[in-house]
Amino acid sequence: GAVTIAKYFAAKNQPELLGSSKTEQVEVEEWLSWVIALKALEKKQVVATLKKLDAHLSTRTFVALNRLTIADLLIFANVHKFSKEIKVTTMPNVLRWFDLIQNVAVKNNNIKDFDLIEINLKDVPEPVF
Amino acid sequence: MVTAVKITLPKLTPSTKPFANAVKIVLAAHVAGAKLNQTAGDSVELVLADKSLTDANLAVKIILDLVSFDASNTSLLQSAALEQEEAVITPLIFKKKTTEALQIAEQAVVKYSKVFSKDGKLGIVDVIYYGALYDVLQANAEKEKYSALTAWFERVSKAEAVEKAIEVVKGQISNKAAKK
Numbered sequence: 662g663a664v665t666i667a668k669y670f671a672a673k674n675q676p677e678l679l680g681s682s683k684t685e686q687v688e689v690e691e692w693l694s695w696v697i698a699l700k701a702l703e704k705k706q707v708v709a710t711l712k713k714l715d716a717h718l719s720t721r722t723f724v725a726l727n728r729l730t731i732a733d734l735l736i737f738a739n740v741h742k743f744s745k746e747i748k749v750t751t752m753p754n755v756l757r758w759f760d761l762i763q764n765v766a767v768k769n770n771n772i773k774d775f776d777l778i779e780i781n782l783k784d785v786p787e788p789v790f
Numbered sequence: 791m792v793t794a795v796k797i798t799l800p801k802l803t804p805s806t807k808p809f810a811n812a813v814k815i816v817l818a819a820h821v822a823g824a825k826l827n828q829t830a831g832d833s834v835e836l837v838l839a840d841k842s843l844t845d846a847n848l849a850v851k852i853i854l855d856l857v858s859f860d861a862s863n864t865s866l867l868q869s870a871a872l873e874q875e876e877a878v879i880t881p882l883i884f885k886k887k888t889t890e891a892l893q894i895a896e897q898a899v900v901k902y903s904k905v906f907s908k909d910g911k912l913g914i915v916d917v918i919y920y921g922a923l924y925d926v927l928q929a930n931a932e933k934e935k936y937s938a939l940t941a942w943f944e945r946v947s948k949a950e951a952v953e954k955a956i957e958v959v960k961g962q963i964s965n966k967a968a969k970k
Contacts, residue, residue: 662870662873662874662877664869664873664877665866665869665870665873668859668861668869669859669861669866669869672859672860672861673861679858679859683857683858686857686858686859687848687852687857690848690851690857691843691845691848694845694847694848694876697873697876697877700877701877701881
């Protein structure tokens with residue numbers, strides 16, 4: 662499956678993306694299960710699930726740990742096709758996170774498989790710490 | 791592997807996700823040879839020092855000390871088999887698409903044969919597949935259609951850890967469910 666393949670590439674090239682300690686790896690693994698569950702959902706259910714992710718991201722920059730992990734990359738890859746549903750009025754934190762990941766992972770690495778989504782961050786709140 | 795496992799278990803009903811999750815976690819504790827510290831709760835959870843986990847597959851990985859992914863061939867095969875169970879087989883079972891679930895599980899036992907038990911000694915894939923498929927395979931009357939899966943299930947069912955785990959989980963079946 663896609664999650665196993667992504668874990669394999671991460672382990673070979675940037676193992677820190679999987680978490681550096683056991684505690685970190687547990688946190689990342691929790692989100693990988695979340696990704697697998699997300700993939701099985703229909704569009705309406707995905708939108709409802711993304712609203713829960715929005716609440717989670719209200720106090721965080723990345724989904725797990727305090728840095729980029731494979732969880733961010735896989736969630737981004739799986740929600741990219743639903744990007745039109747991510748609106749500043751209903752999911753501002755997901756939108757901010759989405760823009761961060763598309764810049765860090767897609768734009769900076771010049772990846773052509775994902776269209777860059779134009780996002781106006783003017784109304785998006787900063788994460789609360 | 792951990793030496794003691796603290797879990798919460800609610801009253802259980804067969805053919806439900808909590809029942810499958812309970813089989814997975816309790817079986818993992820017995821495979822690890824850990825002391826099982828079981829208390830009543832609202833859901834099936836592994837209780838850790840800093841939090842509780844409801845994700846049964848992750849709980850099994852923690853109990854068997856297999857959270858780390860090292861890109862070895864074994865690690866890769868285990869991860870692929872576990873992803874197949876989590877993404878495809880278990881969702882099909884709870885959508886009542888049992889035949890499809892068994893067909894894919896049969897293919898998984900063949901394709902990932904290296905990580906399924908051949909001698910009764912159980913690994914992480916055995917624990918998670920056994921929990922996911924226990925109810926379905928118990929009731930399966932078409933054993934010849936799924937020969938590799940059935941042979942694996944019968945072999946694993948004889949393991950002492952499985953017998954002990956099933957006894958614990960059956961002890962949690964609610965009276966209401968047992969009367970059905």
